[in-house]
Amino acid sequence: MRHALRIYRYGLLVGARDFAIFWNWKTWCGGWMMRILTNVFVWVLLGRLLGSQEKLHYLMVGFAATAGVGTFAVAAASWDRLDGTYSLLVISPSSIAPALFGRMSVWMYGWIASAFVTFFIVSLAFQWTFSVLATAVTLAIIVLICVTTFFLTVAVGAVASLAPRIRNMCSFLVTLVIMAFCGVSVPVSFWPGWLQVVCYLLPVTHGLEAIRLVLGEGANATAILRQVGLEVLVGFGWLGLSLLIVDRFAEAGRADGTIELV
Amino acid sequence: MAAWLVGGIPGPRERMNSSAALRIVGATALTQARLFFRNSQEWTRVFMMPLQALVAMAVLVHAGRADLAGYALTAALLFTIGDMGFFVGSEVVAGDRSQQVLELLTAAPTPYFVVLLTRTLFVAAIGLIGFAESWLIARFAFGVPVVVHHPWLLAGALLATVFAAGATAVLTAALFSLARSTRTLQNAVNGPFYLLGGVLVPAAFLPVWLKVLSPFVFFYWAASLVRDSFAAAEPVNIAFRLGALAGLGVAGAVVGALVLGRMLDQLRHNGRLGLA
Numbered sequence: 001m002r003h004a005l006r007i008y009r010y011g012l013l014v015g016a017r018d019f020a021i022f023w024n025w026k027t028w029c030g031g032w033m034m035r036i037l038t039n040v041f042v043w044v045l046l047g048r049l050l051g052s053q054e055k056l057h058y059l060m061v062g063f064a065a066t067a068g069v070g071t072f073a074v075a076a077a078s079w080d081r082l083d084g085t086y087s088l089l090v091i092s093p094s095s096i097a098p099a100l101f102g103r104m105s106v107w108m109y110g111w112i113a114s115a116f117v118t119f120f121i122v123s124l125a126f127q128w129t130f131s132v133l134a135t136a137v138t139l140a141i142i143v144l145i146c147v148t149t150f151f152l153t154v155a156v157g158a159v160a161s162l163a164p165r166i167r168n169m170c171s172f173l174v175t176l177v178i179m180a181f182c183g184v185s186v187p188v189s190f191w192p193g194w195l196q197v198v199c200y201l202l203p204v205t206h207g208l209e210a211i212r213l214v215l216g217e218g219a220n221a222t223a224i225l226r227q228v229g230l231e232v233l234v235g236f237g238w239l240g241l242s243l244l245i246v247d248r249f250a251e252a253g254r255a256d257g258t259i260e261l262v
Numbered sequence: 263m264a265a266w267l268v269g270g271i272p273g274p275r276e277r278m279n280s281s282a283a284l285r286i287v288g289a290t291a292l293t294q295a296r297l298f299f300r301n302s303q304e305w306t307r308v309f310m311m312p313l314q315a316l317v318a319m320a321v322l323v324h325a326g327r328a329d330l331a332g333y334a335l336t337a338a339l340l341f342t343i344g345d346m347g348f349f350v351g352s353e354v355v356a357g358d359r360s361q362q363v364l365e366l367l368t369a370a371p372t373p374y375f376v377v378l379l380t381r382t383l384f385v386a387a388i389g390l391i392g393f394a395e396s397w398l399i400a401r402f403a404f405g406v407p408v409v410v411h412h413p414w415l416l417a418g419a420l421l422a423t424v425f426a427a428g429a430t431a432v433l434t435a436a437l438f439s440l441a442r443s444t445r446t447l448q449n450a451v452n453g454p455f456y457l458l459g460g461v462l463v464p465a466a467f468l469p470v471w472l473k474v475l476s477p478f479v480f481f482y483w484a485a486s487l488v489r490d491s492f493a494a495a496e497p498v499n500i501a502f503r504l505g506a507l508a509g510l511g512v513a514g515a516v517v518g519a520l521v522l523g524r525m526l527d528q529l530r531h532n533g534r535l536g537l538a
Contacts, residue, residue, distance in 0.1 A: 022446055031450030038453030046318070049333075050325045059321070143440040169306040176310075180317045186324040 004098040011102015018076060020160045021210035029109075036068045036114050042045050043185070044122065057128065058212075062184035064122040065142050065211055066204060068114030070178055073107040073165025078164035086161075087259050097246050101166060104157060108150040115142045130215060140205050141228065148203035148235030149178070154158050154242035158249050181200050183208045203238060206231035286372050290380040298385065311342040318462060319404050331406045332492025335396045336485055337462035339420075342392025343427045344461075344481065348452045351382035351431030355439035355522075363480050367537045368526055369485050375519045378435060390420060412491045415500060417486035422504050426480040426511030432518030436525050461485050480514070483507035490498035507525030 023032055039191025040063045077100060080086040085254060089096050116139060125127070131140070153174060161171040181195065183203040188196050199205050210227035212221055253259035299305050318334035330497065356365040366461040368374050400406045410416050438447050458465065458472065459481025465473045476482040483506045529535040 022449075027450070032454055033444055035449050035453040038457040038488050042453070042457050042462050043321075044316075045467050046321050048467050049330075049463045050322075050327060052325065055321075055325060165302045166306070168303055169310060172307075172310045176317070180320060185317050186320045190320060217354050 015106030
């Protein structure tokens with residue numbers, strides 16, 4: 001475990017270099033946050049178009065809590081293959097997982113920051129105020145949503161790294177699926193029954209439900225804890241799956257000689 | 263005229279007749295088509311972007327406002343054309359530079375501006391796929407058949423939008439090619455343009471201090487024209503609005519040509535034309 005944490009730390013340092021290639025603090029605040037905030041406002045204004053304060057709040061919570069969540073990480077899973085360092089990681093005595101988790105997870109910290117800033121600004125813009133406790137619990141659940149989504153992106157990223165050309169497509173699909181099906185834009189109950197089952201197995205769905213309970217009228221602690229518990233459970237499920245497949249996929253590349261083919 | 267627009271070191275240029283110009287435009291478009299469809303990073307985007315119609319349609323249908331489906335289609339279409347312009351079109355110069363072909367292209371007798379505009383227009387036109395895909399999503403995923411009440415207006419609006427997007431991409435391509443990281447800028451510009459342009463929700467719903475900027479964004483005119491083509495009501499001021507959309511395109515192309523000329527001059531002067 002100690003070794004795994006050390007490798008994770010070095011992976012994170014590599015990830016920090018990746019992050020710095022895209023953003024410095026000025027471009028992150030002025031460029032990235034500009035993109036995220038304007039995108040959130042584009043969707044939230046639908047509530048105003050529909051003339052419904054309830055819809056406006058629904059979209060506001062959904063899009064602000066998931067602002068930027070899911071971006072970049074899936075693509076980052078393939079960067080070792082493109083850099084030529086993947087085969088070195090595979091032949092090293094350790095599992096590839098901590099290195100991969102480290103390099104990818106820098107984006108997760110970026111999601112947390114994006115969602116926090118967006119939540120703050122959108123609440124101010126629409127003059128929606130919450131109690132200190134509700135705000136603190138909401139922010140904690142946002143962190144949980146980011147972590148569970150990160151585990152999903154590791155699993156999807158592992159699949160995408162088999163064919164790195166589709167990495168950006170997979171990354172886009174992850175964010176689209178979250179936006180469409182996980183209760184961000186419409187309640188999960190809107191979708192057909194079979195799709196709802198899939199939605200409940202995805203991250204974000206339960207976490208967002210918990211946030212809506214926290215920010216809604218007459219918050220019920222048991223119901224909130226139940227949704228948080230389910231989100232944690234879903235997160236562990238995706239963590240388990242990702243740990244199961246990252247090394248297998250890497251080994252498959254070594255076995256059939258495709259490890260250096262991109 | 264074109265030579266003046268792109269600036270640069272004057273050299274012996276053949277006078278192009280119309281058939282030669284058409285041949286060059288055709289060959290350039292064909293080359294761009296080959297480059298585009300060979301690059302899965304680029305052609306997959308054109309099929310991914312319209313999927314956002316799924317989200318917009320879900321919100322509208324859930325709210326019992328399937329009659330506003332035209333808004334979802336307009337947004338999906340403009341998201342796709344915008345993405346093609348800002349992401350794919352804007353990368354053309356940076357791509358030429360990194361593949362070491364910019365020196366050859368600028369040394370050729372054909373002005374680089376003509377080559378670039380042809381390529382960005384082709385890429386923007388590919389974005390029209392977004393319309394077909396989002397229409398199919400509305401029809402088959404939600405059972406909402408979106409009727410085009412004014413097909414000629416739609417055709418005119420799409421044509422003018424493609425022109426404006428392609429022409430604006432000349433400007434962004436020139437600007438982005440000098441940036442340290444093209445992706446950073448690509449990620450930053452589209453959101454504000456979509457918001458100001460009222461791509462999904464009309465600009466009338468924006469705060470007053472923000473919507474005064476909207477008419478300067480070509481998406482504003484494009485979105486209102488495309489939306490009107492889905493509405494049963496008779497559209498008004500069509501000539502003026504189409505003119506404003508095309509006018510913003512021309513302005514983008516002229517400023518783009520000037521910036522491109524300055525940029526190429528600068529790179530030649532510094533001897534960095536071939537350095538990416």
